[in-house]
Amino acid sequence: MTSPGSDQTFFFQAADAYETFMGRYSRPLADEFARAAGVAAGERVLDVGCGTGALATVLAGIVGPEHLAGSDPSEPFVEECRRSVPGAEFRVAPAEALPFGDGEFDVTLAQLVFHFVGDQAAGVREMARVTRPGGRVSACVWDFTGGMTMLASFWASAREVDPDAPDEVGRFGGKPGELGGLWREAGLRDVVDGVLTASAEYRDFDELWDSFLLRVGPAGTYAAGLEGEKLDAVRGAFHRRIGSPDGPFELTARAWFALGVV
Numbered sequence: 001m002t003s004p005g006s007d008q009t010f011f012f013q014a015a016d017a018y019e020t021f022m023g024r025y026s027r028p029l030a031d032e033f034a035r036a037a038g039v040a041a042g043e044r045v046l047d048v049g050c051g052t053g054a055l056a057t058v059l060a061g062i063v064g065p066e067h068l069a070g071s072d073p074s075e076p077f078v079e080e081c082r083r084s085v086p087g088a089e090f091r092v093a094p095a096e097a098l099p100f101g102d103g104e105f106d107v108t109l110a111q112l113v114f115h116f117v118g119d120q121a122a123g124v125r126e127m128a129r130v131t132r133p134g135g136r137v138s139a140c141v142w143d144f145t146g147g148m149t150m151l152a153s154f155w156a157s158a159r160e161v162d163p164d165a166p167d168e169v170g171r172f173g174g175k176p177g178e179l180g181g182l183w184r185e186a187g188l189r190d191v192v193d194g195v196l197t198a199s200a201e202y203r204d205f206d207e208l209w210d211s212f213l214l215r216v217g218p219a220g221t222y223a224a225g226l227e228g229e230k231l232d233a234v235r236g237a238f239h240r241r242i243g244s245p246d247g248p249f250e251l252t253a254r255a256w257f258a259l260g261v262v
Contacts, residue, residue: 015052015080017214025150025253026054026112029140029198033111034058036194036257037138043067043106048095048127049113051077053084059109060085069105071098095123103132110139112255114179115171124186131262137188138259140196144174147254149242150200154212154219157237161230168218179258188260196255203248205239 033055039045039062047056050070060068065087072078073094081090093099095110095117108127117123127137142148144167151168158165173179180193202208212223226234242251 014214014216015076017216017220018052018077021211021214021216021220022112023052023054024200025198026051027057028200029196029253029255030055030058030111032196032198033109033138033140033255033257034062036140036196037107037109037136037259039063039107039109044069044104046070046098046100046105046108046127046130048098048108048110048123049073049117050081050090051112053081055109055111056081056085056088056090060088069100071095071100094118096126098126098130100130102129103135104130106132106135108135108137112141114139114141114173114182115144115168117172120172120182121186124182124188128186128188128262133262135262136259137183137262138257139173139179139183140255140257141173141179143176143195143254143256144169144171145176149251149253150208151219153241154223154238157234157241158222160237161233166218166222173256176256179256183258183260186260188262191258191260194257194259196257197252198255199250199252201248201250202245205242205245205249208242208251209235209238 043063044067045059045063047070050056050072056070065085068088070090071093075092078090078092091099096119108131114120131137146152155167180191183191212220215221215224
C-alpha cells in the first residue's frame with residue numbers, strides 16, 4: 001500500500017506474506033474503522049490502498065460488493081482483492097491518481113495507506129475529488145509514537161543493538177494530529193480526529209519473529225537482512241521487550257483516525 005516510484009513499492013508484493021505479518025492487525029482494525037466512518041448500507045464506497053482486502057471484505061459485508069470499489073498500486077494485492085471480494089471493482093492505481101470520476105462515491109476510505117503515499121496532499125485531494133459533495137473522506141494510520149506495540153518494540157530492540165538502525169517514527173501520520181491536519185489543509189469540513197485500536201494473537205514468539213523474516217514493510221526488510229550475532233541480539237531484545245512470552249500472547253495496536261466532509 002504505497003505509491004509507484006517510492007522506494008517502498010517492493011515491500012508490498014507478496015499477498016500471503018503481508019497477511020501473515022500485518023493482516024492479523026488490519027482485519028480487526030477494519031471493523032473499527034468502518035464503524036468510525038459510519039459506513040452504512042446503500043452507500044457507494046471506495047477503498048483506497050485496498051491491499052489484500054482487509055477493509056474491502058468488511059465494507060462488502062455492509063454495503064454489498066456491487067457498491068464497493070478499490071484501488072492499490074500493487075497488482076498482486078489487487079488480484080488478491082478480486083479473489084477475496086468477487087463482484088466488487090478493483091483497479092491498479094496509486095492514491096495520487098485515482099481512476100474514478102468526480103463525485104462517484106458517498107464514502108472514500110484509506111486504511112494504513114498514508115504512511116506510504118508519496119504525495120499525501122495529492123492523495124487526499126484525489127479522495128475528496130471522487131467523493132460527492134456532503135460525502136465523507138476518512139483514513140487511519142498506525143501510531144508510531146509507541147502505540148503500535150509490535151513495530152515500536154521491534155525498532156526499539158533494533159536500536160538497542162544497533163544505534164544506527166532506522167525506525168518509522170518519522171513516517172507521515174505516525175504522530176497525533178498529523179492526519180487530521182492534512183485533512184484540514186485539504187479543505188475538508190467538520191474534521192474529527194480519533195483513535196482506533198486492534199489486537200493480534202500469536203501462538204508463541206517464534207510465530208511473531210518468523211513473520212518479520214518475510215520482508216514485509218521496512219521492519220521486515222530490516223529484520224530479514226540481519227545475520228549472526230546481530231540477528232540473535234535483536235531477536236533476544238525483542239522477545240524481552242514484549243514480555244518474554246513462552247506461549248500464546250497478544251499485542252495491541254493503536255491507530256490515528258481522521259474524518260472530514262467534502
